[in-house]
Amino acid sequence: MYENSPDHHAILGGCEVEGLYFANGFSGHGVMHSPATGRALAEIILDGEASFLDVSSLHIDRFAKGELLHETAFI
Numbered sequence: 001m002y003e004n005s006p007d008h009h010a011i012l013g014g015c016e017v018e019g020l021y022f023a024n025g026f027s028g029h030g031v032m033h034s035p036a037t038g039r040a041l042a043e044i045i046l047d048g049e050a051s052f053l054d055v056s057s058l059h060i061d062r063f064a065k066g067e068l069l070h071e072t073a074f075i
């Protein structure tokens, strides 16, 4: 089964619950993202944010804010 998020992009990062982090909802392209996901999530857990790449647009808050991502080049 594909684990689709509402905008077909990953959910990556922490949330309001301390110590709870998301790296899911890859919507059919999670294998491709996995090396960057691992590095980004490690940096988020250790430093509070990913420094090698800005992944803030993948935060779960985007759904509550209505800031869904639009990408036409996914399967």
Ligand SMILES: Cc1cc2nc3c(=O)[nH]c(=O)nc-3n(C[C@H](O)[C@H](O)[C@H](O)COP(=O)(O)OP(=O)(O)OC[C@H]3O[C@@H](n4cnc5c(N)ncnc54)[C@H](O)[C@@H]3O)c2cc1C
Pocket: 001, 002, 023, 024, 025, 026, 027, 028, 029, 030, 031, 032, 033
């Ligand atoms: C048919 C198909 C084709 C795909 N093709 C591609 C592709 O070509 N390229 C690409 O990049 N991506 C592809 N994907 C997507 C990719 O496989 C996923 O995005 C990726 O595997 C997600 O990795 P994950 O570690 O987040 O989750 P998963 O690989 O789903 O791993 C989650 C793990 O958690 C376990 N689990 C679940 N609930 C619990 C629980 N309560 N307690 C303990 N363990 C639990 C599950 O058993 C599973 O082992 C495809 C997906 C599908 C279905």
